[in-house]
Amino acid sequence: MTINIGTVIPVTPTMPGDVVTEAPKPRRSLGTLPVSLVTIAVIIAAWSLASAYGLVSPLFLPSPLIVLKAIYSVAVNGFVDSTLAEHTLASLLRIFAALAVALIIGIPAGLAIGTSRIGKGILDPIVEFLRPLPPLAYLPLIIIWIGIGEASKITVIALAMLPPVILSTAAGVKSAPADFINAARSFGATRLQILLQVILPSTIPSILTGTRIALGAGWSTLVAAELVAASRGLGFMIQSAAQFLVTDIVIAGIIVIAAIAFLFEILARxxxxxxxxxxxxx
Amino acid sequence: MSILSLQSVSLAFPADRNISRTRLVLDGITLHLASDEFIVVIGRSGSGKTSLLNLAAGFLKPTSGRVSVDGTDITGPAADRAVVFQDDALYPWLNARDNVAFPLKLKGVAKGERRLSADDLLAKVGLENAGAKNIWELSGGMRQRVGIARALASQPRFLLLDEPLGALDALTRTRLQQFLLKVWSDSKTGALLITHSIEEAMLLATRVIVLAPNPGRIIADIPASFGRQLLGGKSLQDIRDSPEYRRLHDGLNGLIHADSEEEAA
Incomplete structure (x- = not known):
């Protein structure tokens, strides 16, 4: 290949190789969606048939229609002194208060583990102790320590959320390209500037992933925490309904919790x- | 007057997991870069050329010997030596302009002022319209030019270029070589570039340094003037056709691949 380029080319905005690559669009394949929809339809159909033919007593499995009516009734008339909106709001407030606590503590802790040998030495055993513990195991202790009010519920949920936030943040630090840090160093960045302006931003995708996992852990802990001495909340609603064998409201509560978790997932994405x-x- | 000096610099890395045994990567490197020089270091892989650049940048500390800038021993990376990386190392969460302005932000330059400087530099590298573009929307060649603009923004005494054109296609690479020459001659900084392309070394360098591997050591230090000829208006084809170009090309080729046959045997 011989190209006579002549003299030094003036630098113009239209050099070859300047083709602006279009951002590749995320592949929007329907994938498994149609199959999943069929699965859901089959489950609901089987459920309807089972109740319609009286295969299962309505006490154990009320029909989908009755559950829908229960959702409507709880939404309008309420159950145990609170409407569905109030129960949901009480639960959401706990979740988001706990998430705020988990992020405020977890992100700096994750950065410390990821960037400092001493930080890792101090925090690793704590995180590794906390991570495998089922929150229900330490819930009674938390109640002994700080009572049965909101604080203990938020504490337990936050404790369940902390390990995923910390570990994802630390993993994000590890995956920050060395060149990113070296570039900043060669421009004279201080350690703090590198931490805040290079490591932290490159860790954000990991932190968001950690938040998603934390929300999942938070939901499961929430229901457990509300089973103990709450007067409002979705977990409390399910627990009270179960005590009176109001199965339709139990299932209604489960569906609402599942729906909210699903919305969280979409919101996170x-x-x-x-x-x-x-x-x-x- | 040299701005960068390496005095009998050696570098050893721990061999395997055995800390007590070390492997010599660079041995007795002495090299001086003057403020109007464009030094290109060439060598096969394993010749320690990237380690040499990392020593000059301050990312690595020499096992023995001295690395100094303007007569003062360096203690680590600093803003007087800006590095351009092979994988551009641009921050994807910043647009092109903010990437270029990043070194100024670190220095505490006010926002309005650093935007102006960044736009200036982007114009200098022919990307005046790309300031608001996201990094992933730019081609490889454009990204490297943003990287060079960013390095210039920190107003370094000299540029350290770690195979900045290595990942580009041949045509873009040729164009960017000439672009790099122009930036170097306009900005009046020194430059130290690492490459494994003989062509690139010959076109850019005022001096070509050849490293031999195991351990990395300087086996040749050859002045070259093809870059200045190109800047002076001579055509690339004429330069490539000249006998002295061919002679140097053959000479460098022989030096670089001198011991590769015996190694293979």
Missing amino acids: LLERWFVPWAAHR
């Missing part, structure tokens, strides 16, 4: 797309 659009391009 949207946040990812808004906050870290670059994560898809690494």
